[in-house]
Amino acid sequence: MLARVIAGVDGSTESLAATEWAAREAERRGRPLRLVYAWTRLPRSGEHESAGAVERYLGRRMLRGAEDRVRTTHPGLPLDDRQIEGPAAPVLTHAAGPADLLVLGSRGHAGRLTGLLLGSVSRGVLGRATRPVVLVRAGHRAGTDGRRDVVVGLDAADISEDVLAFAFEAAHLRQTRLHAVYASPAPGTADDLHRVLSDTLHRWRDKYPDVPVVETVTAGRARTELLRAAADAALLVVGHRRSPHHLRPRTGRVTQAAVVHDPGCPVAIIPHD
Template sequence: MLAPVVAGVDGSAEGLAAAEWAAHEAVRRGRSLRLLHARNRHPRRGEAEAAQAAGRRLARRVLRAAEERVLAVCPGVRVYDEQVEGPATAALVRAVGGAEPLVLGSRGHSRVTGLLMGSVALEVVAKAAGPVVLVRAGTAGEEAAGAGRRDVLLGVDVTEPCDEVIEFAFEAARLRHARVRALHAWRAPDPLIPGPGEVGPVSDPERAEEWLRFLSAVLRVWRDKYPDVEVLETVVAGKPASALVKAASGADLLVVGHRLTDRPRVPRTGPVTHTVIQRAGCPVAVVPHY
């Protein structure tokens, strides 16, 4: 059985946007949609059954509202729902293992709501072993308005390219009949100090051409694997996070990587991923890798 697309819902506008985006993604992938509501608490011993029942009724209303939203925009999607007890972070991280992918709502700019109160969204991204997509309110509706014709923006570090991240972006573009815009941002070295392999002064245009050759080499195998996906290779001078945020304003989806560590004593996202989650103007897919 194919793993479903999973959307975490909490009754907020962002949660509804996540459910709507996930519904479109489920249809594209030919999968079912699982709506998940995590009640961010554990019932205390001796707690009145009435209080527990009230919590379950509230969760039921949240799930019903999300299901109605989903069926209004994607009548053909196969949808089912589930409510679980326990801390939201743990429940959502567990859900990643059976999701293709997990979709959550986010306000960005460090402000999150409901299930994503405080640092939960960042904790889920930091701990998740599978892709997590963060969606803001107001962006999911663009799916039905032809947003799939826009680019899937892929952030690439040509010095450490990651197959999982690149493949996710190419597959997303194939499903959307969209173009992959692969972007690598480079920083110019001190003009008085030659860069690696340089024996004399090198101009910025020459460095840009060299980085573009590196990027083309990295993506060559993926062009061959996805011959029907158009690819635009772009290199820019500057900070990666700033370049991606700027380019994301015209994208349908931004795909970035998150490096997992073997000893995640304090799981956290890297600075680039952290910034684009907060500031990008389109949904952001964070793909973990080692």
């Protein structure tokens, strides 16, 4: 059985944007799409069965609305759905276990340092995720990605092969350029930093000869350079290090720049050891 693309559905405009993005990505990857609605029944004396029935009815309506949009725009895409009782973050994380990736709508308000892209569900999922998670805002561009870049943010202290693999594959699938932004706090000349980045990317260039690569090296200005590069990108790819001891993702400077500020495009967050 093919691995799926999973999209979380909750009826919000953000989740509908995520569903539409997930449908395009599933079609691009040749994968089926599964829509997942998670609900938690609140205990009320004498209302357990009726409350559960109402939740299931609302979930069915939300899923049907999302399915109708997908079937209109992607009529040939294999599609199914699941309603699962339980807290959203663990339900979605479990559903995404065997998947290619999990796509979520992201919410926030401009200027909030608590995390523009990270609502409570997103934070909970990222703290548990073992598969790539893509965060999509309702304001992100709809439709095809065109020839816009895929941007990958790399931290000198935490370069991950998993992050590079996802980024190169994303650029390959979109037939577009990969823009690698490399942030290093270490002292060194620009030539030294470019050499480290080029050496890091060399094997992946050989594996994906059809993907043009442009490199930007910056020391101490990860947020500025990353957000500038991502402002008109198709996708921003960053990583976070898994930790068995914490429910929160351990993020470096590059990932924090992506999730605390709106980069203007969907963000793929890749867990790695």
